[in-house]
Amino acid sequence: MSRVLEGKLAIVTGSSRGIGAAIAENLASKGSNVILNYTSASSASLASNLAKSLETQHGIRTSVVQADIGTPEGSARVIEAAKAAFASGDKPLQIDIIVNNAGVALNAWLPDIKLADFQETYRVNVLGPLLLVQAAQPYLPLDRSGRIVNLSSVSSSTGFVTQTVYGGSKAALEAMTRTWARELAERATVNAINPGPVEGPMYAANPAEVKDSIRGWIQHTPLMAARPGVDSDEAVQAARDGGGRPATTKEIAGIVGMLCTPDAAWCTGQVVCANGGMVMLH
Known part of the structure; x- marks a missing residue:
């Protein structure tokens, strides 16, 4: 495989397992260094083992950071980890790729939705990507070569039962995607993908x-x-x-990887199909 991302640096949130781990694998196979992020201590060994595997198989560098990106402190910790691992006195930090993958789905029928579940879903799925992109913005490229990919869901547009809160959070993420595509146009393209059912x-x-x-x-x-x-x-x-x-996690990761390559330079502000054709939009 062509290493079209050779030497670039990617942050993938929620990347110790599942779709996030598959995305990290895809980007590493293209030559990108990867910062692996996880939240729960129970994921520490998974993230560490994945980092070792990516370094061995693909000859790239990794950094593993435990941080809750849904807090200002957590997002700042990810950036500090990037500085510590990938910046030096004569080489300032540049963050080329951000994949906002971390998310939660706390589904319930309308009468059973709890305030705490609403707040947690929007904190992780909406506030988390916002805080991370805010923290990373000063370190994005200055030549439009940056790539930001947000993981949305078909639930943002299909109205699946029990997903009042989850679907709403993903619709908010898509709205932010379009705004960031304009505000960050000189730094990075910004797109979202909308998976349907995925193994896991x-x-x-x-x-x-x-x-x-x-x-x-x-x-x-x-x-x-x-x-x-x-x-x-x-x-x-x-x-x-x-x-x-x-879908398999690799199928979702392949679409994210495609959007992160130089070939995707003329695509921004879009919600790109990653659902096998479950949702077809004009």
């Missing part, structure tokens, strides 16, 4: 009634049709149970 615990945790409610969407999503003998046995079984297979 977040999708698996949905109750059966919620999965049943989106079955029709899945059955009409072009790329979710499972292919026995091509897709994994798990994906084929998931298709039988849910109407179609979820």
Whole structure:
């Protein structure tokens, strides 16, 4: 694979596992150094092991930082870690790529939504990316070569049941994406992607009634049709149970990686499909 991101520096939030880890792997395979971020102490060993793996397999440099980006202190800690690992007296810090991947989904039917769940969802999914981009802005490139990718969701536009709060938070993130694309135009492109169901615990945790409610969407999503003998046995079984297979984390990471390359320089302010065709927008 061409190392089109050779020597660049990427921050990937929530990157100890799942989609975040796959994004870090994709960027590292293209030559980018990576700052891996996680929040919970239980993720420390996962992040450390991933860092070692990326360095060994791809010959890049990593830094691992535990920080809650939904607080000013946490976002500042990520930038300080970047300075400590990648800046020196004659080489100022430059942050080339930011992937706002960290997020939470605290789903509930309308009568059951709790104030604390609303506040936590917006703190992590909306305030977190805002604080990190604020903290990183002075270190973005000055030649439009920077890349910011925000992970939204099809839930921002589909109205899935139980996702009043989660869908709303992702719609807010998309609105911020468009504003940042204008405000940061001389520094970086800013785009979002909108995955649908993706393999992993977040999708698996949905109750059966919620999965049943989106079955029709899945059955009409072009790329979710499972292919026995091509897709994994798990994906084929998931298709039988849910109407179609979820995306793999690598498939989502591939779209993020594409948006981070020089070839994506003429794309900004967009919500780019990462859902197999579940949502088709003009």
